[in-house]
Amino acid sequence: xxxxxxxxxxxxxxxxxxxxxxxxxxxxxxxxxxxxxxxxxxxxxxxxxxxxxxxxxxxxxxxxxxxxxxxxxxxxxxxxxxxxxxxxxxxxxxxxxxxxxxxxxxxxxxxxxxxxxxxxxxxxxxxxxxxxxxxxxxxxxxxxxxxxxxxxxxxxxxxxxxxxxxxxxxxxxxxxxxxxxxxxxxxxxxxx
Numbered sequence: 001x002x003x004x005x006x007x008x009x010x011x012x013x014x015x016x017x018x019x020x021x022x023x024x025x026x027x028x029x030x031x032x033x034x035x036x037x038x039x040x041x042x043x044x045x046x047x048x049x050x051x052x053x054x055x056x057x058x059x060x061x062x063x064x065x066x067x068x069x070x071x072x073x074x075x076x077x078x079x080x081x082x083x084x085x086x087x088x089x090x091x092x093x094x095x096x097x098x099x100x101x102x103x104x105x106x107x108x109x110x111x112x113x114x115x116x117x118x119x120x121x122x123x124x125x126x127x128x129x130x131x132x133x134x135x136x137x138x139x140x141x142x143x144x145x146x147x148x149x150x151x152x153x154x155x156x157x158x159x160x161x162x163x164x165x166x167x168x169x170x171x172x173x174x175x176x177x178x179x180x181x182x183x184x185x186x187x188x189x190x191x192x
Contacts, residue, residue, distance in 0.1 A: 010069065010120040014076075015113055017069035017083060017120055019061065024070050025054050027079040036106045040142040042173055060086050066129060068101055071117050073108065080108050083117035085125050085134065090165050094178060097135045098125065102148070109144065115151050122152065123190065126183045133183065137162075137176045146177065153189050154179035 010017035031037050032045035032053065045053065060067035068084030081104035088097045100121055102114045125131045136154060138145045140161075149156075160178040167174040 010117075010124055012116040012120045014073060015117045015120065016072040016074060017117055018072060020054065020058060020070050024079050025051060028054055028082070031081060031103060031105055034106065037103060040139050040145070040173070042167065042171065057082075057086075066124070069121070071102075071104065071113070073113055077105065077108065080105055080113065083114060084121050085129075085131075088135070092162050092165065094135055094160065094162075094180075097133065098131055099135050099137065100125070101136070102145070115148050118148060118152055122181065122186055126186045131183060134181050134186075136179045139173045140175065140177050146179075149179040152181065153185065154181045156180070 029045070029047045029050040032050040033047070035044055038044040057067050064087065066085050068082040068086055071080045071083050072078055073080045081102065083100075083102040083104075085098050085100055088095050088099050100118055102118060104114050122134060125134050136145075136149050140146075156177060156179045160180070162176055162178060163174050164176050
């Protein structure tokens with residue numbers, strides 16, 4: 001896998017994706033503790049759980065040269081959330097795979113920031129990393145994230161829906177919808 005420089009920045013017209021700084025941990029913990037931001041996750045995270053997530057993100061960058069970047073919206077929010085690419089950390093019918101993931105402060109929802117930042121991450125994944133496919137998944141009730149996946153041109157097939165292996169058998173969020181984008185489709189879309 002291609003390793004990227006630690007100072008890699010991805011820029012869109014209104015967004016900046018950057019490596020994490022120590023002072024991002026506090027705002028990340030606030031975001032992860034927000035019941036609205038975490039409504040489609042099993043539970044909000046405690047501070048120690050959020051710090052453990054930050055540690056895993058840094059370890060992913062160290063191992064693979066990419067990961068979920070800190071999302072900055074210049075002149076709006078120094079830390080707005082995270083958007084980026086990471087290896088799926090469990091076994092399923094579609095793994096091994098790289099997923100695109102995001103989490104945004106609710107006050108910034110509905111402004112297109114995640115779509116713009118995800119576009120930057122897709123472009124990086126397909127052009128710089130030469131990934132053949134990127135996936136995304138969430139529960140069917142997460143209509144906002146599903147809409148982002150659709151705006152990005154990702155496609156889904158009901159036969160790809162899966163039971164998340166890290167959730168208990170009877171958990172109400174166990175069923176997940178999988179979306180995919182392959183490199184050729186992205187490059188064709190980006191050039192049209």
